[in-house]
Structure formats: structure tokens, C-alpha cells
Amino acid sequence: xxxxxxxxxxxxxxxxxxxxxxxxxxxxxxxxxxxxxxxxxxxxxxxxxxxxxxxxxxxxxxxxxxxxxxxxxxxxxxxxxxxxxxxxxxxxxxxxxxxxxxxxxxxxxxxxxxxxxxxxxxxxxxxxxxxxxxxxxxxxxxxxxxxxxxxxxxxxxxxxxxxxxxxxxxxxxxxxxxxxxxxxxxxxxxxxxxxxxxxxxxxxxxxxxxxxxxxxxxxxxxxxxxxxxxxxxxxxxxxxxxxxxxxxxxxxxxxxxxxxxxxxxxxxxxxxxxxxxxxxxxxxxxxxxxxxxxxxxxxxxxxxxxxxxxxxxxxxxxxxxxxxxxxxxxxxxxxxxxxxxxxxxxxxxxxxxxxxxxxxxxxxxxxxxxxxxxxxxxxxxxxxxxxxxxxxxxxx
Amino acid sequence: xxxxxxxxxxxxxxxxxxxxxxxxxxxxxxxxxxxxxxxxxxxxxxxxxxxxxxxxxxxxxxxxxxxxxxxxxxxxxxxxxxxxxxxxxxxxxxxxxxxxxxxxxxxxxxxxxxxxxxxxxxxxxxxxxxxxxxxxxxxxxxxxxxxxxxxxxxxxxxxxxxxxxxxxxxxxxxxxxxxxxxxxxxxxxxxxxxxxxxxxxxxxxxxxxxxxxxxxxxxxxxxxxxxxxxxxxxxxxxxxxxxxxxxxxxxxxxxxxxxxxxxxxxxxxxxxxxxxxxxxxxxxxxxxxxxxxxxxxxxxxxxxxxxxxxxxxxxxxxxxxxxxxxxxxxxxxxxxxxxxxxxxxxxxxxxxxxxxxxxxxxxxxxxxxxxxxxxxxxxxxxxxxxxxxxxxxxxx
Numbered sequence: 001x002x003x004x005x006x007x008x009x010x011x012x013x014x015x016x017x018x019x020x021x022x023x024x025x026x027x028x029x030x031x032x033x034x035x036x037x038x039x040x041x042x043x044x045x046x047x048x049x050x051x052x053x054x055x056x057x058x059x060x061x062x063x064x065x066x067x068x069x070x071x072x073x074x075x076x077x078x079x080x081x082x083x084x085x086x087x088x089x090x091x092x093x094x095x096x097x098x099x100x101x102x103x104x105x106x107x108x109x110x111x112x113x114x115x116x117x118x119x120x121x122x123x124x125x126x127x128x129x130x131x132x133x134x135x136x137x138x139x140x141x142x143x144x145x146x147x148x149x150x151x152x153x154x155x156x157x158x159x160x161x162x163x164x165x166x167x168x169x170x171x172x173x174x175x176x177x178x179x180x181x182x183x184x185x186x187x188x189x190x191x192x193x194x195x196x197x198x199x200x201x202x203x204x205x206x207x208x209x210x211x212x213x214x215x216x217x218x219x220x221x222x223x224x225x226x227x228x229x230x231x232x233x234x235x236x237x238x239x240x241x242x243x244x245x246x247x248x249x250x251x252x253x254x255x256x257x258x259x260x261x262x263x264x265x266x267x268x269x270x271x272x273x274x275x276x277x278x279x280x281x282x283x284x285x286x287x288x289x290x291x292x293x294x295x296x297x298x299x300x301x302x303x304x305x306x307x308x309x310x311x312x313x314x315x316x317x318x319x320x321x322x323x324x325x326x327x328x329x330x331x332x333x334x335x336x337x338x339x340x341x342x343x344x345x346x347x348x349x350x351x352x353x354x355x356x357x358x359x360x361x362x363x364x365x366x367x368x369x370x371x372x373x374x375x376x377x378x379x380x381x382x383x384x385x386x387x388x389x390x391x392x393x394x395x396x
Numbered sequence: 397x398x399x400x401x402x403x404x405x406x407x408x409x410x411x412x413x414x415x416x417x418x419x420x421x422x423x424x425x426x427x428x429x430x431x432x433x434x435x436x437x438x439x440x441x442x443x444x445x446x447x448x449x450x451x452x453x454x455x456x457x458x459x460x461x462x463x464x465x466x467x468x469x470x471x472x473x474x475x476x477x478x479x480x481x482x483x484x485x486x487x488x489x490x491x492x493x494x495x496x497x498x499x500x501x502x503x504x505x506x507x508x509x510x511x512x513x514x515x516x517x518x519x520x521x522x523x524x525x526x527x528x529x530x531x532x533x534x535x536x537x538x539x540x541x542x543x544x545x546x547x548x549x550x551x552x553x554x555x556x557x558x559x560x561x562x563x564x565x566x567x568x569x570x571x572x573x574x575x576x577x578x579x580x581x582x583x584x585x586x587x588x589x590x591x592x593x594x595x596x597x598x599x600x601x602x603x604x605x606x607x608x609x610x611x612x613x614x615x616x617x618x619x620x621x622x623x624x625x626x627x628x629x630x631x632x633x634x635x636x637x638x639x640x641x642x643x644x645x646x647x648x649x650x651x652x653x654x655x656x657x658x659x660x661x662x663x664x665x666x667x668x669x670x671x672x673x674x675x676x677x678x679x680x681x682x683x684x685x686x687x688x689x690x691x692x693x694x695x696x697x698x699x700x701x702x703x704x705x706x707x708x709x710x711x712x713x714x715x716x717x718x719x720x721x722x723x724x725x726x727x728x729x730x731x732x733x734x735x736x737x738x739x740x741x742x743x744x745x746x747x748x749x750x751x752x753x754x755x756x757x758x759x760x761x762x763x764x765x766x767x768x769x770x771x772x773x774x775x776x777x778x779x780x781x782x783x784x785x786x787x788x789x790x791x792x
Binding site: 025026027028059081083103105106110126129130133152155157278279281282283286290296297299333334335338353354366370372373393394395396 | 693
């Protein structure tokens with residue numbers, strides 16, 4: 001069972017507590033918990049000043065240890081992207097969860113199983129068909145499943161348009177017959193492509209207004225709408241006004257990454273996650289250094305390729321996590337990374353020898369972390385590995 | 397331990413043998429073993445007609461069950477991309493292995509451990525520094541580690557240029573003092589970007605000539621070079637002449653994928669791997685169908701985006717694996733896929749309802765499979781799940 005795997009890895013971790021980064025097999029994932037703690041405090045303080053609750057998205061960490069340091073209480077609230085996350089975090093004591101991907105009717109049995117164990121797991125939907133399935137399943141089980149209506153605030157993915165009163169009220173009325181309308185929820189995914197602070201502030205206001213408008217329509221039709229949920233790391237860090245919003249969801253803020261640095265939400269030295277790699281070769285005449293971290297270790301996320309500065313597969317740092325000037329993993333195969341000085345920069349190739357260690361900062365923390373089964377925990381520039389934290393993947 | 401994990405999953409699989417695809421949680425990975433068997437037979441027959449040995453690369457499947465159906469004997473030969481693969485396949489009885497990523501000196505202890513257990517694990521290197529480390533480790537252990545000199549046949553990654561006699565002979569002589577020069581090895585990674593059969597044949601000939609030339613130089617200097625190893629799926633399927641070559645390595649041929657179909661190595665209906673997904677929504681006015689397979693289930697490999705036909709995140713098939721006309725996963729978030737008719741095509745959006753199942757053919761089998769921990773095995777268009785085969789990831 002997954003939970004026992006977690007316990008086992010947790011115990012192994014303690015036995016390894018005295019190791020240094022130099023002792024680790026490469027490639028592997030390194031987490032700087034000093035940076036993570038700073039990132040968590042920063043968003044918590046910001047939202048506290050607005051008087052709204054943080055419901056962190058646990059899909060970034062997929063780790064009980066990370067979740068415990070991200071949530072405001074051991075019981076939550078929190079957000080998940082798969083029912084496996086819901087099951088594993090529930091087993092670890094989290095009781096207040098939203099599964100924030102549109103529900104498939106075949107998944108309702110698992111939702112009811114978790115609710116029967118006392119987990120307040122809410123779901124998300126945006127069609128009358130889904131609402132009918134949820135209401136029918138609730139009636140059959142004699143247990144109301146709480147559901148959010150997803151709102152489409154920026155056209156990037158799913159959701160009901162915030163001014164589509166007919167569809168909002170239809171969904172709400174179908175849910176009222178056996179299920180529970182918990183509220184409205186949106187995600188400003190478009191904010192990842194925003195350029196500049198004013199654009200980010202505009203995304204945040206659009207996100208806020210869309211759910212507040214939808215909530216107003218539902219309440220005006222006599223339907224309940226207790227929770228008004230928004231969320232994305234860029235908007236969470238840029239919203240000027242959260243009036244009418246009751247909670248904010250965000251995920252990648254916990255680690256940050258080069259995409260977030262590229263749109264100005266964090267600095268490169270806020271990024272808590274890196275991949276430790278070993279130099280395995282050179283092509284001197286081409287200015288290449290080869291390492292044993294390819295796309296399998298970094299993921300194929302090239303999010304910064306659409307930004308002003310393309311970071312390739314990641315920024316190269318020395319073993320203590322300090323970036324070299326203009327040095328990136330410019331190309332990658334499955335288990336090979338090719339380090340180069342950024343084209344048309346003034347950077348110089350450092351004198352890295354076979355066997356030397358580097359750390360690579362990722363484009364997208366969620367994607368890179370997903371390629372690994374554990375975090376090697378360090379604090380700041382120390383090379384002491386304080387422990388190993390397991391992480392999980394998959395869907396069932 | 398990883399091996400016991402595999403055994404556990406193997407037992408679970410038997411209990412689930414009577415299920416159908418409709419019963420599976422989504423997203424999940426589906427493997428059509430009829431197609432896989434056809435793909436394996438095709439390459440084996442081709443190489444047999446050339447009189448050379450197939451040394452399959454097990455990094456694509458990362459599965460004991462897949463490996464057993466790919467190798468010519470249960471003991472190998474085979475190729476791996478990580479030492480974890482070497483350890484797990486060795487534990488499953490494979491004794492003839494090449495770890496085909498340039499060796500880091502810190503990995504030699506693990507290599508020696510496996511060799512002490514009777515596994516003929518050979519390594520790869522392309523510098524005098526690595527050869528010195530391997531020779532020193534061999535002398536210290538009193539055991540010769542066999543090493544291949546990697547040859548750079550097309551400038552795409554690592555390796556010694558085939559005409560760099562000084563470097564080839566220097567490496568060979570350093571190895572001779574305690575270690576073993578097993579041969580020369582190259583990988584025509586550039587063939588993945590070749591356009592047309594003549595270009596592919598030229599890549600194959602360049603690959604062959606580079607290692608044969610390097611072997612001739614080594615032998616001319618009085619050094620041994622018993623094994624001459626080439627390999628990539630595109631060149632393995634297009635080489636006209638393999639004179640002087642003793643073995644061919646290839647990986648993705650076992651499953652094939654849309655990148656291979658795009659360069660003409662296979663047909664779309666040879667692709668043995670797909671991701672089963674469920675429809676979770678629509679944006680009717682945009683012509684979008686939303687599914688619960690995003691980039692976490694498909695990987696972010698967009699290999700066909702550099703080809704004549706961009707397949708997005710994959711081609712959409714019905715539940716039995718038959719492609720819809722011009723229907724692709726055009727965009728993806730972590731757990732959402734957006735299905736659209738291919739832009740500027742004549743295709744029509746099929747009438748897919750909430751809860752309907754589709755199967756998505758991947759751009760890159762190695763990358764998509766790596767996002768999953770098991771295969772759900774089917775045969776042809778049957779929906780019966782014959783079993784579950786575990787697969788592994790990670791490095792240690």
C-alpha cells in the first residue's frame with residue numbers, strides 16, 4: 001500500500017541523515033527547505049493581510065512532508081489534482097480537500113468511499129450532465145457530495161462563463177436535488193503568460209470578478225454559494241483586491257521555478273528545487289559539457305522557451321546552488337544533458353571536470369519533481385542531506 | 397526493495413485479469429501486445445537477414461515482462477540507460493548488459509558490485525580521464541571492467557570523432573592497463589531528424605562507417621575491438637549494409653510512436669502504446685473536448701512539433717484504438733487534455749459525451765511510458781485487460 005511505502009521511505013531517510021550531496025547517486029532531486037519555508041511564509045503573510053484563507057495545491061509537492069509544511073493546519077484545507085493524491089493525503093490526516101479537475105462519473109465511487117471515511121472531499125464540475133451524475137450518486141448513497149461549479153475566467157481551459165446565468169443556475173438546481181452546491185471555483189491559468197505587473201494584476205482582478213459575479217448570480221437565484229475560490233501562483237501574489245473571495249489556491253509557490261522567475265513572481269534564488277547531476281563528458285570544440293541529467297531527470301517542460309529569456313532545460317548552478325553566469329542545459333536526451341553558455345551572452349564555460357557535481361534549476365517545478373520519487377532535503381548552501389522525503393506519482 | 401515491488405504488482409495483476417478497459421481508472425497506460433510482438437518480430441527478422449545480433453535497449457519498456465518479450469534470450473543481450481535498470485534486470489536474470497551512458501567515476505562501485513554477482517555489465521566512455529578512473533578501479537578491485545569507446549557518428553551528443561586516432565588509441569591504451577577494451581559503440585541520434593528514406597539510409601551508413609573506421613584504427617594500433625555496436629530505431633530499420641557491425645541496439649522499435657511514424661519508420665497502427673482517458677467536459681463554442689489525461693499522463697514530449705505533421709500531445713483514438721480523423725490532443729495542462737480537430741483539416745469533432753473513453757497515441761513512447769507505473773495489457777482491438785505489467789522509473 002502507498003502509505004506503508006511512505007512510512008518505509010521515511011524510516012530509511014533517518015538512517016541516511018548524515019550524508020552529504022557529494023555522496024548521493026545522480027541524477028537526484030534536491031529540496032532546499034530554507035527557501036521553501038520562505039516561500040510559504042511569503043504567500044501566507046500576503047493572504048493573511050487580505051483576510052483570505054490559503055488552500056495550497058498539493059500537486060506540486062505530492063509529498064506528505066511538503067504538504068505538512070505548506071498547509072495552515074495538519075487537516076488542511078488543501079487542493080489535489082488526482083484521487084490518488086486525495087487518498088494518500090487523507091491517509092496522512094488531511095480531511096478538507098478539493099479535487100480540482102472536472103469530475104468523471106466513474107470516479108464518484110471513490111469520492112464516496114473517501115467521504116464515508118470522514119474526509120470532506122469536494123469535487124468540481126461545469127456541466128449539467130456531471131451535476132446530474134453527482135446528484136444521482138448522492139441520492140443513491142444517501143450522502144450529499146459537495147460540488148463546486150468551475151468558472152472560466154480567461155478562456156484557457158474548462159469552466160462556465162461567469163455571465164452564463166442559465167447554465168450556472170441549471171447546474172446549481174440539479175445539484176440541489178441530493179448533492180450540495182459548495183461554491184464556485186476558478187483558476188487563472190492565463191496568468192502564466194502575462195507580461196508585467198499590470199497584466200498580472202489585471203489577471204487577478206479578472207479571476208476575482210469572474211467568481212464573484214457567478215456567486216452573485218447563484219445567490220440571486222436563491223442558491224447557496226458559501227465558498228468563492230480562486231487560485232494560481234501568479235495571481236495569488238499580485239491580487240490587489242480579494243473582496244468576495246473566501247479562499248486562494250496555489251501550488252508552485254511552494255518551490256517556485258524558472259517560469260515563475262521569468263514572469264517576475266520570484267527571484268531565481270527563491271527556487272527551492274534543483275536536480276543534482278554529475279559531469280560525464282565534454283565536447284570541447286563545441287563548448288559543451290555533458291551531464292547525467294537529461295529530460296528524464298528534468299522533464300521535457302520548456303516553459304521558458306515562450307518567455308523573454310529561454311532557459312533551455314534549466315539554469316546550471318554549482319554544487320551549493322549558486323548559478324553560473326549564463327550557463328544553461330541547452331539540450332537534452334533521455335539521460336544526457338548538454339550544458340552550454342547561453343547563445344549570444346558574455347558568459348564563459350566554467351572549468352568543470354569529469355565527476356564534478358552541478359545543480360540544475362527547473363523550468364517547471366511540478367513537472368521536474370514528477371520525474372523523481374523522493375526529495376533530498378538540504379538547508380541553504382549546506383551540503384548536508386538532512387533527510388529523504390518520499391513523493392508519489394500516478395493515479396491509482 | 398524494487399524487486400519485491402515488482403513481485404507484488406505482478407501478483408496484483410493476476411487478480412485483475414478479468415477486467416475490461418471500461419473498468420480501469422483513468423488516465424492509465426495501455427499496451428497492445430499483438431502490436432508489440434509484430435514490432436519485435438519485424439526488427440529481429442530484419443537483423444537476422446543481415447547476420448547481426450539485436451541488443452534491445454530496455455529503457456523504453458523499463459519492465460521485466462516487456463524485456464522478456466524483446467530480448468533474444470532471457471539472459472540478454474540488452475542495453476540499459478541507468479544503473480537502476482541494470483540492477484533490476486540483473487535481478488530478473490539478464491546477465492549481458494551495456495550501460496550506454498558515459499560513466500561517472502562515482503558509479504564504478506555499483507558496476508563492480510553487479511559484476512561481482514556474475515553480471516557481464518559493460519560501460520561506455522569517451523575520455524582519457526574516464527578510462528583512467530575505470531582502469532584504476534579495475535586494478536583496485538582485481539577485476540577488469542569492460543568498456544566501450546563511444547564514437548560520435550553525427551555530432552549530436554557525446555563520443556570521440558571516428559578519425560581522432562590519437563584520442564581513440566590513448567583511451568584504448570589506458571584501458572589496457574587493468575580494464576578491458578570491449579569495443580566501440582555509437583548511436584545515430586541525428587537520424588530522428590532525418591527526412592526521407594535516402595536520408596535515413598545515409599544516417600545508417602554514417603553510423604556503420606564511423607564505428608568500423610574507429611575499430612580499424614584501434615586494431616591497427618594492436619588493441620582489441622571484438623564488439624562493434626551501432627543503434628537507433630530509425631537506422632536499425634534502414635541500414636542497407638551492416639558489414640563490420642556485430643550488434644545493433646534499438647529501443648523504441650518495441651512500441652513505436654508518432655515521432656517514428658512521422659519519419660516513416662512505422663505506421664500509426666503499429667503503435668502499441670496508448671493512454672486511456674475519460675471525457676470530463678466540453679467547450680462547445682471553441683470545438684474543445686476535455687479529457688482527464690494532461691501532460692502528466694502523456695509527458696511533455698512534443699517531438700512531432702518539429703515534423704511535417706504536428707500531432708500536439710497525441711492522436712485521439714476510440715476505445716478500441718482506432719484513430720478518429722484529424723483529432724489530436726492540441727493542448728494540455730497537468731491533468732487536463734484539450735482535444736481539437738487538427739487546425740486547417742477537414743476533420744469533424746466526434747460526438748463524445750461526458751464519461752466516454754478515448755485512447756491517445758503518444759509522440760514518444762519512452763517519455764509517455766515513463767509517466768506511468770504499469771502497463772494494462774490488451775491484445776488487438778479486444779477490450780479485455782489480460783494483465784498488469786509493472787514498470788519502474790528513477791535512478792537508485
